[in-house]
Amino acid sequence: MSERSFVCLVLILVASVLGHGSPRIETDVLHYAATLEPDIVAKSVKGSVLIRFATTAPEVELDCGDLTIDAVRAAGAPLKFSVANRKLRVPLPSERRVREIEIDFHGTPRYGIRFFPDRQQVYTVFSTSQWMVCVDDPSDKATLTFKLILPASLTPIANGQLLSQRELPNNRRVSEWRQDTAIPTYIFGFAAGPFHVVKEKRRNVEFQYLATNFTQDQVRRIFRETPDMLDFFEDRAGVKYSEKTYTQVLAAGGVxxxxxxxxALRETYGEEVLKNEQDVWLxxxxxxxxxxxNMVTCRDWNHFWLNEGIANFMTAAYLEHRFGRAAYMREIDTYRANYEKVRAAGKDKSLVFPDWLNPTREDRTLVYDKGAYVVHLLREEMGERNFWNGLRLFTKRHFGKSVVTTDFIAAMEEAHGKSLKEFFAKWVYLK
Ligand SMILES: [Zn+2]
Known part of the structure; x- marks a missing residue:
């Protein structure tokens, strides 16, 4: 397996254990307001989360990972609850459609958050319900206010806009962010460490680069391409970047x-870019x-190729824009070769999975590499103008929403002005 195939590997491994279980009670979370205090040395968390949600059901079911639930309240009054199979169930006392409940929890998560006591670092990785009670479903997007309590010596980053920072006793500091755009919970998160910060600006977007083991000059070189990536992705998406800041963290471990x-990016990425300035794939x-x-999100993990195949394709497209056609074709050839190995082993499948419960290594290669290769083939099939118009239509139409594969097909066919049924039957559905 090539190094690149490990991108988001943790994400997929964990997605595989999320499971689908019994049918979920219909709940639409509108907003989370959380406070979290991680203990980097003890590798533990404690916190509380106020969840505002709409439901017509008599009880709410939330994902709580391996956390211990200490209390559940509504309007200050304790509620009964039960925990089984990583689900917290709370019978609801009133008939109102929009409710708020508050949950206190603590735990020592084994994944979803990584602690590096010797580096004084901590960051989250995909499985949000391991460190905060939430709904682990990519289609349930919500806004967030997040308070993070950590040693005052550390530099933290989390989703959205930093609102305030305040000193607390025992050399601690509470930092508060507000995430106004509704997003899926798997991209909720934070990182903190003794980072120094380099900042720069492109139009209305402020970039921050956080690192420890690199000089400021090295950090600037490592992230030299970032403003150009913003211009390129905005142009190809037809949609502006949705936030005011974008931060890249060079963090401990293989993230x-x-x-x-x-x-959060592994530090070896920084070393690689310093050696070869074109090595900005990751x-x-x-x-x-x-x-x-993040903004155009697969509705469930069965359509995960829309996240990863398109991101992989867009990475090759950026390399083409920046370093020429040969750089693009090198990536496409790698994607194709990885896919062909899977096909030769008789393990080719539809890119739309019947379920994404226990994906194999080959399944991941299909989602990432066959997915990207198929988007490349679609570009060849449609021609430059129609293809990019289609990708822009798809992205604009579904920005901030959840998508399935037929949404992608519909946008592409609309831009093309004719059916692509045969193409998608052959390459996506394997029919
Ligand atoms: Zn990815």
Whole structure:
């Protein structure tokens, strides 16, 4: 498996254990207001979350990972609750459609959050319900206010706009952010460490680069392409970047995880870019997710190729824009070769999965690499003008929403002015 195939690997592994279980009670979360205090040395968290949601059901079901639930309240009054199979169930006392409940919790998560005591670092990775009670469903987008309590010596980053920072006793500091755009919970998150910060601006977007083991000059070189990536992705998406800041963190461990308005990247990525300034694949892939994945989000993991295949394709497209056609074709050839190995082993499948419960390594290659290769083939089939018009139509029409594969097909056919049924039957559905 090539190094690149590990991108978001953790994400997929964890997606595989989320499971679908019994049918979910219909709940639409509108807003989370959370306070979290991680203990980096003890590798634990404690916190509370106020969840505002709409439901017509007599009880609410939430994902609580392996967290211990300490209390559940509505308007200050304790509520009964039960926990089983990583689900918190709370019978609701009133008939109102929009409710608020508050949950206190603590735990020592084994995944979804990583602690590095020797580096004084902590960051989240995809499985939000392991560190905060929520609905782990990519189609349930919500806004967030988030308070994070950490040692005052650390530099934290989380989703959206930093509102305030206030000192607390025992050398701690509480930082508060507000995320006004509704986003799926798997891209909720934060990172913190003894980072120094380099800032720059492109039009209305402020970039922040956080790192420890690199000089400021090195950090500027590592992220030199980021403003150009913004211009390129905005142009190809037909939609402006949705936040005011974008932060890239060079963090401990082997991470490559997009979150809303920031990305955690492994430090070896920085070393690679310093060696070869064109080696920005990972930075481009994760930045592309701010459009494809974060804002245009697969409705469920069965359509995961819309997140990852498009992000992988857009990474190759950025390399083409920046370094020429040969750089693009090198990536496309890699995607195709990875896919052909899977096909030769007799493990080719539809890009739309019947369920994404236990994906194999080959399934992941299909979603990431066959997905990107198929988008490339579609570009060849449609021609430059129709293809990019179609991608812009798809992105604009579904920005901030959830998508399934037929949404992608419909936008592409509309831009093309004729049916692409045969193409998608052959390459996506394998019929
Ligand atoms: Zn990805």
């Amino acid at each position: 490559a995880q997009e979150m809303d308005s920031f990305t 930075g481009a892939h994760e930045f592309a997710h701010q459009w494809w994945g």
